[in-house]
Amino acid sequence: MVYMRLLLLVTLTVSITPAAELCIRNEAGLDAQTLMLTMHHIRGHQELLGVDMAQGCSASSIRLTFRTVPQAPHPQDALGATRVTAGRVQPEILIFAKSILQMLQGASAECKARALAKVVAHELSHYLRQTKEHGDGLDRRQFDAEFLTSF
Numbered sequence: 001m002v003y004m005r006l007l008l009l010v011t012l013t014v015s016i017t018p019a020a021e022l023c024i025r026n027e028a029g030l031d032a033q034t035l036m037l038t039m040h041h042i043r044g045h046q047e048l049l050g051v052d053m054a055q056g057c058s059a060s061s062i063r064l065t066f067r068t069v070p071q072a073p074h075p076q077d078a079l080g081a082t083r084v085t086a087g088r089v090q091p092e093i094l095i096f097a098k099s100i101l102q103m104l105q106g107a108s109a110e111c112k113a114r115a116l117a118k119v120v121a122h123e124l125s126h127y128l129r130q131t132k133e134h135g136d137g138l139d140r141r142q143f144d145a146e147f148l149t150s151f
């Protein structure tokens with residue numbers, strides 16, 4: 001008699017990557033293509049940031065507002081800012097789109113979107129890591145045109 005033994009190995013893969021919802025306000029008047037490409041490039045940073053990014057507005061969304069240029073109390077050379085209240089980095093991000101795009105004269109829409117997304121990812125990193133500190137890569141303190149448009 002031959003006994004056949006069938007071993008069924010069932011692997012349940014459960015995605016545990018937390019999700020972040022971005023509620024986008026376009027006060028800078030960015031065109032639809034630039035916004036769409038920017039969202040695409042923001043998603044390109046989600047592995048590094050450790051969250052899956054989606055677009056939408058609810059009570060738990062991260063508010064992402066594209067403004068033109070910084071106004072007080074933000075320094076004039078700021079490209080983005082994240083609100084800090086009572087020692088907590090809040091889910092409120094400002095991106096100074098005109099300031100960023102002024103550094104990229106003549107750049108393609110693709111390049112501009114990549115640059116905007118880098119600044120968004122930098123600010124998201126402050127919020128997700130709950131730190132005001134800076135480091136390397138996307139967490140560097142200052143972005144120049146070369147870094148903004150690099151891959």
Ligand SMILES: [Zn+2]
Binds near residue numbers: 122126141
């Ligand atoms: Zn920063």
